Amino acid sequence: xxxxxxxxxGDVAQTLATGLSxxxxxxxxxxxxxxxxxxxxxxSGITAATFAEVAAWGEALILAVKGTAxxxxxxxxxxxxxxxxxxxxxxxxxxxxxxTDGVLSLxxxxxxxxxxxxxxxxxAARFVKTFSCVGDALMVNPKLPGGRxxxxxxxxxxxxxxxxxxxxxxxxxxxxxxxxxxxxRAIEPLCILWCIPGFRQNDWVHAYKVLRPAP
Numbered sequence: 001x002x003x004x005x006x007x008x009x010g011d012v013a014q015t016l017a018t019g020l021s022x023x024x025x026x027x028x029x030x031x032x033x034x035x036x037x038x039x040x041x042x043x044s045g046i047t048a049a050t051f052a053e054v055a056a057w058g059e060a061l062i063l064a065v066k067g068t069a070x071x072x073x074x075x076x077x078x079x080x081x082x083x084x085x086x087x088x089x090x091x092x093x094x095x096x097x098x099x100t101d102g103v104l105s106l107x108x109x110x111x112x113x114x115x116x117x118x119x120x121x122x123x124a125a126r127f128v129k130t131f132s133c134v135g136d137a138l139m140v141n142p143k144l145p146g147g148r149x150x151x152x153x154x155x156x157x158x159x160x161x162x163x164x165x166x167x168x169x170x171x172x173x174x175x176x177x178x179x180x181x182x183x184x185r186a187i188e189p190l191c192i193l194w195c196i197p198g199f200r201q202n203d204w205v206h207a208y209k210v211l212r213p214a215p
Contacts, residue, residue, distance in 0.1 A: 001086065001167055002026055005058025007051050007073050009037050012090060012136045013064035017046050019140025023171055030054030032076055055081035060088065060163070062131070067093040067107070067114050074122055083124035086160045089115050089184075090131040092191040102199035104192045113184035119156065127181065128155035128164045133190040134207045135198075141172040142207055148174045149207035152190065154183030176210055 004020055006013050009031035017029045021044065030051040031037050037048035055061055055077035065073045070091045074082060093114040095105045108114055115129045130153045131139055142149055151173040155161050165175040178187055190208070197203040 001060045001163055003028075003057065003059040004062060005030060005054040005060070006062045006064055007054060007077055008062075008064035009033075009040075009048075010064070010066075012131075012139070013062075014040055014044075015136040016062060016064060016090075016131070016139055018044055019171070021046055023140060028054045028057055030077070032073075051077040052081060055085075058085070060086040060167075062088045062090060063118075064090045064131075067091045068096060070114060070118060071121055074118060074125075079122055079124065082122050085125060086157075086163055087118075087122075087125045087127050088130045088164060089118060089127050091115075091118075092132050092188050094191065099195070099199050102196045104195055106189065106192070108185075108188070110185055110189075113181065113188050115154070115184040115188070116181045119181050126155065126157040126160035128153055128157070128160050129178075129181075129184040129187050130164055130168065132188060133194055135194070135204050137205055138207050139171075143172075144207060146209055148172055148209075150174050150176050150210045152176050152178050152183075152187045152208070154178040154181060154187055156181050174210075 003026040006017050006029045017027050021027045028047045034048045041048040093106045093108040095107050119127050168175050
């Protein structure tokens with residue numbers, strides 16, 4: 001997994017593209033309107049193209065758009081271009097509404113995750129939920145006093161999760177496998193918890209870590 005196509009043009013997508021390029025991965029970044037990435041591409045040296053072009057090029061893909069745009073982005077990328085590929089899903093089903101006392105709202109329920117919707121809509125893609133429970137500043141090579149933080153992942157394809165686990169290890173993460181795509185029902189709401197210190201205390205640089213007793 002050395003060529004990674006990133007579907008998205010916002011802060012998360014640009015931060016991942018820059019960080020993964022610096023870590024030695026071949027990266028391209030996609031948008032429905034690649035022209036708006038012209039300045040980023042010129043500054044970073046990372047090729048910008050359409051969703052479909054990036055999806056066709058990448059050995060693996062990262063979906064890095066707003067949750068409300070996730071289905072549309074995958075549709076523009078093209079089901080045939082997603083088929084058989086690991087698609088790392090960073091998205092969260094956050095409503096387009098302000099938080100209440102620092103607490104965001106979801107447009108899904110605890111009985112269905114956004115990633116499950118994506119997997120149903122694009123059954124040949126190998127979705128793995130990841131990067132959804134941390135801010136973009138810490139996504140690549142996080143440096144925290146407590147050591148490597150924990151990244152929670154989920155997906156139906158065991159081989160895809162193994163690839164993502166190995167990939168995450170190269171960029172500074174320990175991985176906690178939460179099972180099949182249904183596990184994303186628990187992972188996606190972690191974004192709400194993660195955001196509360198940000199909204200309430202302007203603390204946006206933190207991550208989760210699972211601690212266990214010594215063997």
